[in-house]
Amino acid sequence: MAAFDHVQNMHDIALKPRLLRSLIKEHIPDEKHQLGNPLELSQLVSSIKTHELLSERVVQTGDNKKLVEKWKSAVDLWIDRLLMLVSSNMPDKCWAGICLLGVTCEECSPERFLSSYSAWFQKLLSHLQPLAESHFVKVACCVSISDILTRLSGFPNMKKDGTSHAARVIQPLLKLMQEDNSSDAEGAVRLLSTILNSFPSSLQKFYDSVESAIVTKLIYGKCNPNMLKKLAVCLSLLPKSKGDEDSWSVLFQKLLIAINILLNDSFQGLEEDTKGSETMRVLVPPGKDPPTPLGGLTVFDFSNKSTEQRLSMSNISTLMLCCSKMITTSYPVQVKIPIQPLLMVAERVLNVDGSLAQTMYPTITAMQQEYVCTQLPFLHSYSLDILSDIVKEAHSQLLMHAAHMIRIVTDYLGKCELPELRIKLYSLIKVMLLSMGVGMSIYISEDVVSNASIDLDSVSNHGDDMNKKRKHENQSQIINPRRIPITVKIAALEALESLLTVGGALRSEKWRSDVDQLLMTVATDACKNGWTKQGNDIFTLGDTLSWGDFQLASLRALLPSLLSPGRIRPPYLSQALDLYRSGMKETGTKLAEFCAHALLTLEVLIHPRALPLIDYGSNFEYPVNGVKNNVYSSAQNGNVVTGGSSKKGESEEDDDLYHEWVKENGNDLEKKTTENVGSIEAPINVPEDKGKEILVETQSVEENVNVLENMDIDLAAAAAAVVAEFVSGGGDVAAIGETQGGGEFMFGLGDDKDGMDEIPDIVDVEPDTDED
Amino acid sequence: MEDELVIASSSIEGGIGCWDLRSGSEHLRYRSCASPSHGLVSVAGRFLASSQLRDSSSASGSVLFWSWNKPQVEVKSFPSEAINPLACNTDGTYIVGGGVATGRLLKKWYAHYQAVTSLVFSVDQSLLISGSADGYVRVWSLLMIFDEERQQGAANLYEYSFHGHALPVTDIVTGYGGSNAIILSASQDRTCKVWSLAKGTLLRNIVFPSIIDAVALDPGEHVFYAGGKDGKIYIAELNSQGTSNNKNYGLHIIGTLSDQSKGICCLAFALDGTRLVAGSEDGMVRVWDTKTCNIIRVFKHAKGPVNNILVIRQPAALYPRTAGNNQGPMGRRHVALPPPLEKYSSVDKNSDFNVFINPRVNSRDATYATIQSMNNQISQLQEHGSSGVSEMEMERLKLDCKRLMQMVQQWKKMYENLHQFCVGELLNGEEGDETNLML
Numbered sequence A: 001m002a003a004f005d006h007v008q009n010m011h012d013i014a015l016k017p018r019l020l021r022s023l024i025k026e027h028i029p030d031e032k033h034q035l036g037n038p039l040e041l042s043q044l045v046s047s048i049k050t051h052e053l054l055s056e057r058v059v060q061t062g063d064n065k066k067l068v069e070k071w072k073s074a075v076d077l078w079i080d081r082l083l084m085l086v087s088s089n090m091p092d093k094c095w096a097g098i099c100l101l102g103v104t105c106e107e108c109s110p111e112r113f114l115s116s117y118s119a120w121f122q123k124l125l126s127h128l129q130p131l132a133e134s135h136f137v138k139v140a141c142c143v144s145i146s147d148i149l150t151r152l153s154g155f156p157n158m159k160k161d162g163t164s165h166a167a168r169v170i171q172p173l174l175k176l177m178q179e180d181n182s183s184d185a186e187g188a189v190r191l192l193s194t195i196l197n198s199f200p201s202s203l204q205k206f207y208d209s210v211e212s213a214i215v216t217k218l219i220y221g222k223c224n225p226n227m228l229k230k231l232a233v234c235l236s237l238l239p240k241s242k243g244d245e246d247s248w249s250v251l252f253q254k255l256l257i258a259i260n261i262l263l264n265d266s267f268q269g270l271e272e273d274t275k276g277s278e279t280m281r282v283l284v285p286p287g288k289d290p291p292t293p294l295g296g297l298t299v300f301d302f303s304n305k306s307t308e309q310r311l312s313m314s315n316i317s318t319l320m321l322c323c324s325k326m327i328t329t330s331y332p333v334q335v336k337i338p339i340q341p342l343l344m345v346a347e348r349v350l351n352v353d354g355s356l357a358q359t360m361y362p363t364i365t366a367m368q369q370e371y372v373c374t375q376l377p378f379l380h381s382y383s384l385d386i387l388s389d390i391v392k393e394a395h396s397q398l399l400m401h402a403a404h405m406i407r408i409v410t411d412y413l414g415k416c417e418l419p420e421l422r423i424k425l426y427s428l429i430k431v432m433l434l435s436m437g438v439g440m441s442i443y444i445s446e447d448v449v450s451n452a453s454i455d456l457d458s459v460s461n462h463g464d465d466m467n468k469k470r471k472h473e474n475q476s477q478i479i480n481p482r483r484i485p486i487t488v489k490i491a492a493l494e495a496l497e498s499l500l501t502v503g504g505a506l507r508s509e510k511w512r513s514d515v516d517q518l519l520m521t522v523a524t525d526a527c528k529n530g531w532t533k534q535g536n537d538i539f540t541l542g543d544t545l546s547w548g549d550f551q552l553a554s555l556r557a558l559l560p561s562l563l564s565p566g567r568i569r570p571p572y573l574s575q576a577l578d579l580y581r582s583g584m585k586e587t588g589t590k591l592a593e594f595c596a597h598a599l600l601t602l603e604v605l606i607h608p609r610a611l612p613l614i615d616y617g618s619n620f621e622y623p624v625n626g627v628k629n630n631v632y633s634s635a636q637n638g639n640v641v642t643g644g645s646s647k648k649g650e651s652e653e654d655d656d657l658y659h660e661w662v663k664e665n666g667n668d669l670e671k672k673t674t675e676n677v678g679s680i681e682a683p684i685n686v687p688e689d690k691g692k693e694i695l696v697e698t699q700s701v702e703e704n705v706n707v708l709e710n711m712d713i714d715l716a717a718a719a720a721a722v723v724a725e726f727v728s729g730g731g732d733v734a735a736i737g738e739t740q741g742g743g744e745f746m747f748g749l750g751d752d753k754d755g756m757d758e759i760p761d762i763v764d765v766e767p768d769t770d771e772d
Numbered sequence B: 001m002e003d004e005l006v007i008a009s010s011s012i013e014g015g016i017g018c019w020d021l022r023s024g025s026e027h028l029r030y031r032s033c034a035s036p037s038h039g040l041v042s043v044a045g046r047f048l049a050s051s052q053l054r055d056s057s058s059a060s061g062s063v064l065f066w067s068w069n070k071p072q073v074e075v076k077s078f079p080s081e082a083i084n085p086l087a088c089n090t091d092g093t094y095i096v097g098g099g100v101a102t103g104r105l106l107k108k109w110y111a112h113y114q115a116v117t118s119l120v121f122s123v124d125q126s127l128l129i130s131g132s133a134d135g136y137v138r139v140w141s142l143l144m145i146f147d148e149e150r151q152q153g154a155a156n157l158y159e160y161s162f163h164g165h166a167l168p169v170t171d172i173v174t175g176y177g178g179s180n181a182i183i184l185s186a187s188q189d190r191t192c193k194v195w196s197l198a199k200g201t202l203l204r205n206i207v208f209p210s211i212i213d214a215v216a217l218d219p220g221e222h223v224f225y226a227g228g229k230d231g232k233i234y235i236a237e238l239n240s241q242g243t244s245n246n247k248n249y250g251l252h253i254i255g256t257l258s259d260q261s262k263g264i265c266c267l268a269f270a271l272d273g274t275r276l277v278a279g280s281e282d283g284m285v286r287v288w289d290t291k292t293c294n295i296i297r298v299f300k301h302a303k304g305p306v307n308n309i310l311v312i313r314q315p316a317a318l319y320p321r322t323a324g325n326n327q328g329p330m331g332r333r334h335v336a337l338p339p340p341l342e343k344y345s346s347v348d349k350n351s352d353f354n355v356f357i358n359p360r361v362n363s364r365d366a367t368y369a370t371i372q373s374m375n376n377q378i379s380q381l382q383e384h385g386s387s388g389v390s391e392m393e394m395e396r397l398k399l400d401c402k403r404l405m406q407m408v409q410q411w412k413k414m415y416e417n418l419h420q421f422c423v424g425e426l427l428n429g430e431e432g433d434e435t436n437l438m439l
Helices: A015-027 A038-051 A062-086 A091-107 A110-125 A135-153 A156-178 A182-198 A200-220 A225-241 A245-266 A274-283 A299-303 A309-328 A339-351 A366-415 A419-457 A459-467 A470-479 A486-503 A509-527 A547-563 A573-584 A590-606 A621-637 A645-653 A656-665 A668-675 A677-685 A689-696 A702-726 A731-740 A742-749 A753-771 B148-153 B320-327 B329-335 B339-348 B373-383 B387-438
Strands: B004-010 B016-020 B040-043 B047-051 B063-067 B075-077 B083-088 B095-099 B116-121 B127-132 B136-141 B158-163 B169-174 B182-187 B191-196 B201-207 B212-217 B223-228 B233-237 B253-257 B264-269 B275-280 B284-289 B294-300 B306-313
Touching: A015 A038, A015 A062, A038 A091, A062 A091, A062 A110, A091 A110, A091 A135, A091 B387, A110 A135, A110 A156, A135 A156, A135 A182, A135 B387, A156 A182, A156 A200, A182 A200, A182 A225, A200 A225, A200 A309, A225 A245, A225 A309, A245 A274, A245 A309, A245 A339, A274 A339, A309 A339, A309 A366, A339 A366, A366 A419, A366 B148, A419 A486, A419 A509, A419 B127, A419 B136, A486 A509, A486 A547, A509 A547, A509 A573, A547 A573, A547 A590, A573 A590, B004 B040, B004 B284, B040 B306, B116 B169, B127 B169, B136 B169, B136 B182, B158 B191, B182 B212, B191 B212, B212 B275, B223 B264, B264 B306, B275 B306, B284 B306
Parallel strands: B083 B116, B169 B212, B212 B264
Antiparallel strands: B004 B016, B004 B306, B040 B047, B047 B063, B063 B075, B083 B095, B116 B127, B127 B136, B136 B158, B169 B182, B182 B191, B191 B201, B212 B223, B223 B233, B233 B253, B264 B275, B275 B284, B284 B294
16 A cells, blocks of 8 residues: 555545554454453454444445445454454453454444354354353353344344344353353343343243243352342343243242242241231232242242351342332333232331330340341332332322322331431332322321421531531530431432422421421521532542532422412522522532522512413514404404404504514414414403412402402503603503503503513512502 | 324214314224213323213113224223213323212212212322312312221311302313412303312302303413303403403403304313314314414314314324334334223223232333443453453463473473484494494
């Protein structure tokens, strides 16, 4: 290649094959050479991805045929090299080849993929059958195969091929799962979940063995939490391979039975003995056969009585995790959540707090109790997860069980003390409120308010401690019997926020003013010492919530407290506006974003608007139509209360501007919408706020309405007079105002819209104050 | 823009008519339906359900379901008493029907002294508002209705009971605003009343010149439209302000839409919030543009009064064939939907009310797992400083070692060969020497 054969720029297609070739030359070792630093590999992959070097996407034209050929041969070379690497007996080279092949599956053109995926698959499979020595190779192999299958599933007509290919992996996959090493299983689980998602039917024959492999891994695998989650997802996906409702239900039933049996063991002496059998009766209705045990493991295997209780407790939480995954993972057909046993299990777990059952002499040792107590929080947490998953999935169907659920939640709300559980509980309450609406808020508002108040009450002290009396912090800790972490307070604020959002107006007289005050105090206290910069802490872990988050949460909760309808103007409006204004200056933070949003939202509270359907933009539009209309609307006019006739006079003179505008736009739609406006618009346009005034503000008895009505008219007329003076050179306008009342006056004013808007507001104030 | 359907049914045997609002073309006509007022619902856009008028002799009522693509009745159910109004929540999980004889609803609670005439869900689906022939409008919390324990403690099952109408309530609509919404009720006593849900009070009473059979709320709640027996649709103000010195119709009424037709039986807004669809006693369905107050379309439905109108988005299942071509599996799935109807119909029969049934309608398939895993794998491998890397290194060394061993073997062999050769040579040489010496 000529040394000066330059490409046009970095987007030039001609660059790509050349770049690919040089990358191959630099980074892909051949037989003789060693693999370089693995870091090079990731650079290689990133440049392949950014330049799409393997895509072979060229618009075929006459003159670039050569280019296409070039690119094709470069990719051919790339793949030859990779396949050579894959079959290399040096493990590191082999690993690199497998990884790059996986990337190739993602990046290459569909034609190339379809023509050669089968060969690649075969190549990769040879490392799993028999199993390769190196863990890295095994894991990479699994992931690459998973990528092949994922890509394959994107082709709608390749279902059959995909299934047959996937079926061939399963045996080695199971072998991998059975091996002790958990890093092996990681690749295997990944591949398994891909198969379950893309080609579930290939697993049909192996259903039982896969189930048992997953369960065994879950119970005995000593996996890390992340891995447990993945395994749980795989288990929940497993019924997809059969794809019917039954296998899903049976699996769920098995899970619940296993949990129940384990609970019987663990909670012995900590609860009434009947609980277990009650749940069991619901799970396996009398006269029906229980299903085979989960994963083919007997009860004895699960509880591991011979070894220790330790295992069985952590197994319960694992199985509960599986339950919540079962609920959340999507399933192709409609299935029935065994909601009652689930609620029973959750209730059962949440009821146990480690205290000994009262009626009996202790049947467990102190050590056993101690152990149960250490594990209980996890179980509680998973129970709350299950509950919130149920709420999220069941939506309105929960209605029948909502009462039961509310009882569980409110009972637990009184008992729950651990911060983490409280946070979960609050978020569960939030979900319940948002999903079930006003009805729910009537039910649980009092419990939520009282609990949240307690949690938030110490905020002011806490704020002081933090920022002023730092020296005395130790002291204050002793004085404060229970110091509530910020995270709990944030959760409590969020719960209050959703309570106000959903049901701030209905049946809220008892708690509303207290909550408003509380939220204002919390927000003021949170923000009084300036704003905390967010996001500066790289060193703390990502999830931790800081004072800044608390400030944001307090401001968020304040907004619905202002907006949620009440009988009088929100008492803390001006303080709140002040907070939002100062918060908005913290440019670039989430807090500032929210404050801007809040200010926009509150604007409507201050300038309430009841916009008419017609006449969106300006008053100009109107008179023109008045003129035009007469032809069109003559038929209608008879039916309409106010004829547009009286306005013709003045509308003609001052609206040349509008005529021009209409002509310019020549907008059909515009004309259509305004065609007949005249007839109804006149009434609508009149002192806008009066009607809404009546609707929004108290007057409940109709006579009162009438009185106010009349009063308002007078006021409006008065206002009209005031405005008339206001507007210079409005001689005719004033006259109209007097003769026609507020309505005609309004459009006559036309271009002074701002002024207009203000006047009715001023008028509004009076009835308002009268009532209060 | 999506296609909208206007669906209408009548109180005499006329089937359910179904038109495209934009083009005006008629779609399928679903057969054999004679519905009472408020007796037609589209269950979450999945299928149509309608209660039926039957001769008073038969004890049981009937509720029929139609799937979108078949004109015949698909599922029939016969609740223990005649059902007049039907309401359905947006998820399509519950259908509530009001009984005629005793005024009992789905879970069979005593709601009113006389027949329930209209039912409507509040916007957030947690409240049910019912209107009755006894003139009451009552608000029910569905949670409360299914909570036996609380019921015993509470004085009333309902949240509110509004008694303002002297004659039967004909229609109820509820507005925007969650807990602060308004409820608008119309009655044969020639009034419409506006109630506040939050405060439980009457906000406004509007007296009309005629009996009002149907009301529709402007989406901006600026005005509402009331269809009268005299064929006029009155426009009454909510937030807007009419010229109240108008003597023609009365307070708060700011205008009418009228084309000298017979009485208006039902009203519904199109999804754009400006077109108003009105069903009339003369069997016509008229579409009004509320901006211009003109009729923009007229559909002829039946000879009898059109007493139900729905405006909904065109369901994909209406034309499964075309949908199937466009969307592949989506179309087919919709056609396969009817089976769960059986379940619903069993729920709908208030006789055997099953608490257990909780079908989950979640059929969305997981999307393809992204192929990003590859890169994660690589970075993970790099970070993996410990066992994996060393193991690989060892593997490599082992192989090296093996190769070297082979080499050693080779060298050894060569050496041995050489050695033997040399020894042989030597011995031969010695022999030679010896022989030489001997010689």
